[in-house]
Amino acid sequence: MHRARRAFWIIGGVILVGIGTLGIFVPLLPTTIFYILAAACFSKSHPEWAERLYQHPKYGHHLREWRDRKAISRKGKIAAILTMSLSVVAVWFTAGGWWTLIPLAVLATIGTWIWTRAE
Incomplete structure (x- = not known):
């Protein structure tokens, strides 16, 4: 993958993880959707980071359900x-x-x- 494109996806993923993490502390700001989008960014640029999100103890299950079945609890x-x-x-x-x-x-x-x- 071209370096600029890879950097774009990594930066996007990091920003989305940041917003999702902020959602843990800010009422009415969702967390999971930003983690889903971050995992999509990381899967295009840094699969190991995407896998870390998929293995997250609290949100990993929801991310895997969306990735595998497009399911929402x-x-x-x-x-x-x-x-x-x-x-x-x-x-x-x-x-x-x-x-x-x-x-x-x-x-x-x-x-x-x-x-x-x-x-």
Whole structure:
């Protein structure tokens, strides 16, 4: 692989791991999705680092399920849809009006997509 392209994927993976790790401490910031994206970046540039993510004691199972079966656990589905629902309520209370339609549309499309993934 070309050095610049490999560096791009490594940097992207490191940034995504950083954001995912931040999600452990910041409420409503997801962790697993950023680790999934980081594993994809590392699998293109540094497979050993991707394997370290897949073997992570807490998140590795979810990453492997997504890699192998494109599956999301029921608990993960509920958490994602609940979080999106809270954002709809938050926008309704803060901005109101037609602004509420934006997170509602996201909930309808992305929530449906999440719920229809394998478990």
